Amino acid sequence: MAVSPARVFASLIPASGGLRGEMDELELNYTTKPRSPPPRVPTRRVEVTGSAELRSPPDRAALTVSVTSSKESVNDAANSVTRRLDYILQTLRQRGVKEGDTVVTKHTQRDDDLYRMQAEVSVVFSDFEKMQCVRSLLIEKLDRSVCVGDPQFSHSEECLSLLRRRVCVAAVETARLKAIEVCSVLGQGLGRPLLVREEDFQEWTCGQQGGVVNPTLTLQQKVGQMTVCASSRVFVTFELRPKDSTRKKL
Structure with missing residues (x-):
């Protein structure tokens, strides 16, 4: 830090009253030194890792129903398709x-x-039950000109975003509980968190084998195959305090 000179002006008043009371200015020059900061006491801390794994079933099911008709007249083909289409809708x-x-x-x-x-x-x-009810009804009531496909299960972006947040929070909670147990063994109290860092995150589809869904499975089995799993590992640093200082004063 640069040292800057300071100028101080002092007025000297004579002790005797023989003078007119005029004051002579005395200029004093000196330099000031910056104050050194107080020594910093190192923060005692406990560092732990925490991990968690959660899963989320699909929340969307897409169903495709197709109607086909072949006629000598384009109007006959359109009328045949329209009757079935109106029933489906x-x-x-x-x-x-x-x-x-x-x-x-x-x-x-x-x-x-x-x-x-x-x-x-x-x-x-x-609503997967509603989907299954509609699918069964269309298969039962309509002829072979109508093809009712297998449901395709998937996750909405909101569902996946919620899963990612929940698994990270669960990993942090695991780290906090671990730190509490460590402090208990050491006879210390757990203070405020100083650092939280997610070190690893993974996401995968739990039940698929080679990325292919078996069409012969039941509805619940297909849902299980499309369930998404997510894991998170975090690193957390907590302040370590004497046990008595963590008690609140009433």
């Missing part, structure tokens, strides 16, 4: 499926002397 509305969760696409092509029309309904369910 009516069934979805009766089961409380929101319009925003349903997407309908149509496609027409010509094969030799026939017109082939296809309509596809894609529905996203958050």
